Amino acid sequence: MTLWLISFGLISGITTWLFGFGGGFVTVPLLYTLILTLWGIDSLPAEHAMQIAVATSALIMLFSATVTTIKHHKAKRLDWNIMSILFIGIAFGGILGALLALTVKGVWIKWIFIGYLFVTILDCYFRPGFMAPTHNSKKVTKAKESINGTVIGIIAAFLGVGGSVMTVPLLRRRGTPMAQSAAIANALTLPLALTATFTYVALSFTSPLNSESGFIGYIWLKAALILICSTWVGLKISERFLSRIPDKWHARVYPLLLSLVLIVMLF
Template identity: 45%
Template sequence: MFYLLLTLFGCMTGVTAVLFGFGGGFVVVPLLYRMLMASHGADDPIGQSAMHIAVATSTCVMIVNALIATAKHHRAGNLIRHYLWPLGGYIGLGAIIGAVAAMWADGEVIRYAFIVYLGITILDCLFRRGFLTQADSAIPRRLGKARVSGVGIGAVATFLGVGGSVMTVPLLRRCGLSMSQATSMANPLSLPVALAGTLTYMAMAHFTEFDLGPWFIGYVDVLAFVILAIGSIVGIRLATPWIGRIPDRVHAWVYVGLLVFVMVSMMLS
């Protein structure tokens, strides 16, 4: 049952990666955290490291999802180069800072930070103009100095084990891009976060006193990663035909609805 759920939720991460730009964290972190706590308990070394394991495995899955989804969107013509660089470089710098900070934080601190992060993002999307609706005549504008905010995006995203799409998508959306374009570019912008987070969690786990077992590289649960990755590839194939076909307003509302669902799930865990 455990592996079946991982496969199904892996498939879901593939769908969300292609259609909404977040390829792992919003699904994998709550799911894996709850499963590890249920199967090992709070006194077991794995249970005590459950949030760190969930975040580390999430960033690893994001590498697969972001790479494949980026290729799909590149072929669909949804990527715009000048929005990707140098914003991606700043995100990469922030990702290193966030990964190191997360290693020294308590698991519960990360979980509550995750919930607060989602709540602020949901309110921002609902009440600040420019996310849910856009004028048809809106002309996209360049990021300008806002690209420096990539350092903060990378740090927060890696600290929480998410790709940063809940910050990059609203940012690009308010630059006048459609939901399809903004969510498409969230995938390549997630790669610096995924790579920095995964490598840091693999390396830094050796400084802890826990021996998590043979199926772990650092904090990354290798078996869970493989199952999730296989499921995500299936999900990406299923979602690809829908690229660019969802009405912009519907796309925006569903995006916010998914964030609400995940936040409630984390609050109840």
């Protein structure tokens, strides 16, 4: 188990830096599979496997988003004037998404996760503006941006995946290069990870897993600690050695990685 967590933590760190994933697309399928394997399909943790995976993923994303936001800010890759409205909307949506995840059966979260991945992959390939971005001259109002941010926060916190799967395509269709889109996506993952984690911890007393050792509410502490440490190593590797990918290939690899995650969740 530990080796799997370390390996996927490294992958999480690399994909977080390069694509702004926040780690959720890597850690949620892994944690879901490990829970079923370790405790058995008929156990209490297995019954709530998706909630555990989503809540634990939120804590890991909080760490990775904090680290990457600080680094991108120091490198002056972030335009806070552009991001501020989205930032607030995502923070609010993160609370609503976490609350929603606690009220829905885990199996429904799994299939919504799969459906969302499938739609996103098709959107990247077939809707113009992602593979070859063009500048969008349409004016974005504060009201529309607030709604965009709230919707992103709700979906991302509900599925435990970070906001990149929505923010990166959104920014690409506004003409933003992949590297900068990933940097902004990482920063925008921070508010939702913060509010979602706080919500899961604050409502931990309602968790049926309180009788199980190693959990705070739905957060699996041992897995979170190992993944956080290995994610940090993955971030360092990606920052130093893998940060100069041509924009065209950067965009092509993005939906391919999402396709791999989709296959894992299906089988």
